[in-house]
Amino acid sequence: MTKTTKTISSCVFALVVAAAIVCVGQFSSPSSMLRTVLQMGAVYALIAVSMNLLNGFTGLFSLGQAGFMTLGAYAYAIFTIPVDARDGVYYLTGVADWLKNFSLPIPVALILAGLVGALCAYLVGIPVLRLKGDYFAIATLGFAEIVRIVMASTPLNRVTNGSMGLTKIPGFKSYYGIFIVAAICIALMVLMLNSTYGRSFKAIRDDEIAAEAMGINLAHHKQLAFVISSFFASIGGALMAMYLNAVSATTFTVAVTYYILLIVVIGGMGSVTGSVLSAFLVIAAKEWWLRPLDQEQFIGGFKIPLLRSGFRMVIFSVILMLVVLFFRRGIMGDHELSWDGIYGFFKKTLPSLFHRKNKTQDPEKEGGANG
Amino acid sequence: MSNKNILEIRNLTVSFGGIEAVKGISMDIPAGEIVTLIGANGAGKSTILRTIAGIVKPQEAEITFEGEPINGLSPDKIVSKGITLVPEGRRIFGNLTVLENLKIGAYLRKDNIEADIEHVYSLFPRLKERSWQMAGTLSGGEQQMLAVGRALMGKPKLIMMDEPSLGLAPLVVKDIFDIIKTVHKEGITVLLNEQNANMALKVADRAYVIETGNIIMSGTGAEIAADDSIKEAYLGKAKH
Numbered sequence: 364m365t366k367t368t369k370t371i372s373s374c375v376f377a378l379v380v381a382a383a384i385v386c387v388g389q390f391s392s393p394s395s396m397l398r399t400v401l402q403m404g405a406v407y408a409l410i411a412v413s414m415n416l417l418n419g420f421t422g423l424f425s426l427g428q429a430g431f432m433t434l435g436a437y438a439y440a441i442f443t444i445p446v447d448a449r450d451g452v453y454y455l456t457g458v459a460d461w462l463k464n465f466s467l468p469i470p471v472a473l474i475l476a477g478l479v480g481a482l483c484a485y486l487v488g489i490p491v492l493r494l495k496g497d498y499f500a501i502a503t504l505g506f507a508e509i510v511r512i513v514m515a516s517t518p519l520n521r522v523t524n525g526s527m528g529l530t531k532i533p534g535f536k537s538y539y540g541i542f543i544v545a546a547i548c549i550a551l552m553v554l555m556l557n558s559t560y561g562r563s564f565k566a567i568r569d570d571e572i573a574a575e576a577m578g579i580n581l582a583h584h585k586q587l588a589f590v591i592s593s594f595f596a597s598i599g600g601a602l603m604a605m606y607l608n609a610v611s612a613t614t615f616t617v618a619v620t621y622y623i624l625l626i627v628v629i630g631g632m633g634s635v636t637g638s639v640l641s642a643f644l645v646i647a648a649k650e651w652w653l654r655p656l657d658q659e660q661f662i663g664g665f666k667i668p669l670l671r672s673g674f675r676m677v678i679f680s681v682i683l684m685l686v687v688l689f690f691r692r693g694i695m696g697d698h699e700l701s702w703d704g705i706y707g708f709f710k711k712t713l714p715s716l717f718h719r720k721n722k723t724q725d726p727e728k729e730g731g732a733n734g
Numbered sequence: 735m736s737n738k739n740i741l742e743i744r745n746l747t748v749s750f751g752g753i754e755a756v757k758g759i760s761m762d763i764p765a766g767e768i769v770t771l772i773g774a775n776g777a778g779k780s781t782i783l784r785t786i787a788g789i790v791k792p793q794e795a796e797i798t799f800e801g802e803p804i805n806g807l808s809p810d811k812i813v814s815k816g817i818t819l820v821p822e823g824r825r826i827f828g829n830l831t832v833l834e835n836l837k838i839g840a841y842l843r844k845d846n847i848e849a850d851i852e853h854v855y856s857l858f859p860r861l862k863e864r865s866w867q868m869a870g871t872l873s874g875g876e877q878q879m880l881a882v883g884r885a886l887m888g889k890p891k892l893i894m895m896d897e898p899s900l901g902l903a904p905l906v907v908k909d910i911f912d913i914i915k916t917v918h919k920e921g922i923t924v925l926l927n928e929q930n931a932n933m934a935l936k937v938a939d940r941a942y943v944i945e946t947g948n949i950i951m952s953g954t955g956a957e958i959a960a961d962d963s964i965k966e967a968y969l970g971k972a973k974h
Contacts, residue, residue, distance in 0.1 A: 559841065566827050566838045573825035575789055578813030578842040578888065633829070697829060 369702045388538045396654075398538065400647045402606060405545040408642035410599035411626040412549050412635055417592035418624075419632035419697070420556060422568030423492075423585060424500045428596050428623050429615040430507030434483055435476040435597025436604035436614065437514055440529040441522060442467040442475060448531045452524060459521040469535065473544065473601050480597025481590045483510075488589045492582065507620060515612035528611020532604050541602055548595050553635055555591065564588055565633075629686055631693030636700035641693070649679055740765040740892055740923050741786070741817075744796040748781050755781045757947035758794070763892065763925055768918050770926040770934040770955070772968055773944035779927040780822055782944075783894045786925075787819040788812040799892070814842045816891035823900060824881045828870025832861055835869050835880055839887030847887065854883040857916055875906035882913055886920075893917060894925040899933070911937055931968040935959040943968075 387397050410428060417425050446466055449458045467475065491502045513519065515526045523529070535541065555561055563584055566574040575581055604610040630641030653675040660667045686694070698704060741763040748756040756778040763769050771779045784790040786797060788809040797805040804812055818839075827835050836854060840847040855862035858879045864872060869880055878898055885893055895914065899907040911933050918924050918937075928934035935941055938955035943964060951958065958964055 562834055562838055565830055569827035569829050570825045573821055575809045576787055576819040576821050577838050578810040580810045
């Protein structure tokens, strides 16, 4: 494929996706499952890409994502709950005096949420990034738990409302808000990954010693990757709080981190498009397509065995195992979705179909340049 | 030693957990020459190179590069002064393309690198053919070319090669030594650490023989190659 056809195809593709989202926004009912899946998918896609930036691209295996989501969610919630709703939310302990009379506009609070996460990542990173491999994973996991417990602790009652959590969190009025924020954040991360910084992250992942010998400052770059990843994970957490309208210490347990890790691994460590694709697929499968398995179903008076509440997760797990068995490195591996890739896939899987077509346009065969 | 020394090392001591790997050695690397370190496994050759590159911290050292002290600087500062290490075992970035590997080599440079990429490709045409290939799919010899090309991208004044012929077929080893000569012709000083003493002494202007952390002999490549004890220990059949 030539470069112009690729650009045109990419534009067409982006337009089709945007049109699909708009169609769903305009024509489906507000409670439709498709809307839910698309919105949640967008939030999870953002968080998965942020985790992939650290785990897949820089090779730092972090399990602290839920901690940063908690920070982002709480930071966003604390500053945006409308002033007149505050008394209702903090009905037991009352609200702290400095918080009483102001609330921030949504975009400001979102950025603030990101900054809170980034600052914490910076401070935590100084000691923790000296650790390697499994030890780093355990340390970040510990950090996430600490954050969760601190948020629910009594001394913070008048700020975080302790174990009761926060409610009445405002969200975007428009259905498109979440998509726009997620798209901007993912685009920023892609720009970052395609820059010299992105290249040096990958170099660190491939070989730390060689990267150091090439003059890459390991400590500085790891810190940078950790802070950026946490910044976007916190914004993701804030979007989640916005979507749920409520947040409490039990919203982001370790299980959430594993769930995101699962999305990243299924999508492919080191592939942004893989993470996005897998976020939507995993959410759709778990929350929507497999739902019928949770109810008792009858075919003409015959009750299908096994179907009951919870059976969906059994099938979900089996599917995951199959996916991991057949796509060892995730759906996309460490490649990005590209037109050459799609072209190559169809050429391989549908040889007879393409063979006939190709005879006339063989000179176009080259062009494997865009990895 | 009519040339000016580009690198001077005085009293270099490195220890790992109380065991001295390098025991207070001193040496001079004259500008524009090929200097080789020879010695058995565990003699401390790699440690010396890694210490110069700043990756290993010495217990005691006085290292001056072009008259400036560089001991204690971080690896990125040392690279920006013009010293690049081609690490042992090639250590190319396997999941990046050949071109990306070269670009990483120029990581600290702010100027235009297009001309240098072309230059490296002209030195190693094989790399140009494989420009878009993942570096991990290259053969051993090609990977070593890439490792050297990547180091050249940083425009070093001194290039240190740690065991460049390790694990390569004899025919490829010959290619590697041709590469070393090419690099030298570019006007770059080469500090070579090599187990293949035979080949190394042939190309070297100067050689240091290292045994258990000490320099036991130094001289021109030809002098060392002619020495009886060296012949027996490193060049003859009695190699162990």
